[in-house]
Amino acid sequence: MSIPQDLKYTKSHEWVRLEEDGSATIGITQHAQELLGDMVFVETPGVGRTLKQGEECAVVESVKAASDVYAPIAGEVIAINPELESAPEKINQDAYAAWLFKLKPANVADLDNLLDYAAYRKMLESEET
Amino acid sequence: MVDFGGWDMPLHYGSQLDEHHHVRSDAGMFDVSHMLALDIKGETARDFLRQLVANNVDKLTQPGKALYSCMLNPEGGVIDDLIIYFLTESHFRAVVNAGTADKDLAWMLARRDELAPALEIIPRRDLAMIAVQGPNARAKVWQVIAGSQAETENLKLFQATFFDKYFIARTGYTGEDGFEIMLPAVDAVEFWNALHAAGVAPAGLGARDTLRLEAGMNLYGQDMDETTNPLESGLGWTVDLKSDREFIGKQALLEKPVKQQLIGLVLVDRGVLRSHQKVVTQSEAVEGEGEITSGGFSPTLNQSIALARLPLSVSAGDEVQVVVRDKRLKAKVVKYPFVRNGKILV
Structure with missing residues (x-):
């Protein structure tokens, strides 16, 4: 299973990348897209919305089911991925490239209470057994 | 894999969307062996079915002809929807849903004891069922079952025939042409692999559901169940209230406003x-x-x-x-x- 080593993860299968400009890019993991199957609809939070850590802020819907996406860290939404409106299948094609939204983190220290690569991998392995 | 009526069933084999499109444009196959075939044998078979189900089996005049019907409870609720094939006057075959199979069989045996004690109702768990669906489905089946084309190409919709070890019906649950084929379960894997080699794409429950939804076909347990009226479930066309035949649930339907x-x-x-x-x-x-x-x-x-x-x-x-x-x-x-x-x- 390919899990990028430079990202942070949540137990609910979001990934976060802290960018050089201080913003945070958020998506769902490869494991999450595998579970959900073919994506058909993505609802992203509005730009300017302020999110609390753990807040429900987006929905990804596959042919199978709708799944909530939770804000991995607190912050203000500064961008959404415009490609996903017409091509939600991009998440299936590459979950780590098809980001959902970007945040301006309220507190960068929020990232410290997320899972790192090793912890996320360990969690997935324990789910499989 | 998911649990479906007690069976471990694949939701998809790869991409559910690809499977869906493959059935619409070419040919796909579904392992529907979870559905149960029941042979109803005896001289009173037709008369029993006249009372048991809401559609009128007297519409079945030609051997091999199939009828879609609901089986109702006395309150007019739907116990299950099923297909009934007329084979001979003393042999009909019903196909019921997996999740309701035990309940259906118990209900049918109890009604049999009251209405037609001499009748045999035989669950055919020895049969597997594979649905091959899509515009190219029949041609692919003919490629795989040598000699079957001549025997099955004139089958009309909702007609079936025996050929060799196969029971081949021109029915389906996708809105496309194709066959539903019953065969001995021991031969099912070989047949499946031969179809696959002929270019028929395996399709899972997920695609089966989106195909049937597009085709506007009801799913038992979702679109109707024991608490719903078939006349409020898009199934009025399958309920025969015109003939003077008395069937279980008829009185309740006549009394209930739609x-x-x-x-x-x-x-x-x-x-x-x-x-x-x-x-x-x-x-x-x-x-x-x-x-x-x-x-x-x-x-x-x-x-x-x-x-x-x-x-x-x-x-x-x-x-x-x-x-x-x-x-x-x-x-x-x-x-x-x-x-x-x-x-x-x-």
């Missing part, structure tokens, strides 16, 4: 319709006037569609609102089916 209908929805806004979402038929009205019974994303229309149980006052062309999470989404009311034989109809 207040709702099953009708189609096409989502206008972005999103996905799902079963149990509330449908609001007038902007000022309270929520809960109607409900989606089956909803999903239609790969052929590339938008979301649904079957919904709505008041009779709603008609095709109306606009309704569907409550999806915290939003109300606009949907257009349409007559279904949405798709048949690869063509969009709405």
Whole structure:
């Protein structure tokens, strides 16, 4: 299973990348897209919305089911991925490239209470057994 | 893999969307061996079925002909929907859903004891069933079962015949042409592999559901069950109230006013319709006037569609609102089916 080593993860299968400009890019993991199957609809939070850590802020819907996406860290939404409106299948094609939204983190220290690569991998392995 | 009526079934083999499109454009196959065939044998078979099911088996005059029907309880609720094949006057074959198979068999045996004690009802767990569906499905089957073309190419829709070890029926649950084929379970893997080698794509329960939804075919447990009236479930065409035949549930149906209908929805806004979402038929009205019974994303229309149980006052062309999470989404009311034989109809 390919899990990028430079990202942070949540137990609910979001990934976060802290960018050089201080913003945070958020998506769902490869494991999450595998579970959900073919994506058909993505609802992203509005730009300017302020999110609390753990807040429900987006929905990804596959042919199978709708799944909530939770804000991995607190912050203000500064961008959404415009490609996903017409091509939600991009998440299936590459979950780590098809980001959902970007945040301006309220507190960068929020990232410290997320899972790192090793912890996320360990969690997935324990789910499989 | 998911549990489906006690069976471990694949939701998809790869991409559910690809499987769906493959059936619409070429040929796909479904292992539907979870469905149960029941042989009904004896001189009183036809008379028993006249009383047991809501459609009229007297429509079955030609051997091999099939009939879709509901089996009702005395209150007029739907115990199951099934297909009944007329083979000979002393041999009919019914195919029932997996999740209801035990309940159906118990019900049928109890009615048999009352109405036709000499009749045999034999579950055929020794049979497997593979549905091959799509515009090229029949040709692929002919390629795989040597000699079958001459025997089956003149089968009309809803007709079946025995050929060698196969029971081949021109039926399906996708809105495409094709066959549903029963064969000894011990031969099923070899047959499946031969179909696969001939270019028939395996398809899972997920594609089966989106195909049948586009085709406007009911799913038992979602679009109707023991508490719903078939006349409010889009199944009026299968209920014979005209003949003077008495069948179980008839009296209840005659006494019950029909207040709702099953009708189609096409989502206008972005999103996905799902079963149990509330449908609001007038902007000022309270929520809960109607409900989606089956909803999903239609790969052929590339938008979301649904079957919904709505008041009779709603008609095709109306606009309704569907409550999806915290939003109300606009949907257009349409007559279904949405798709048949690869063509969009709405």
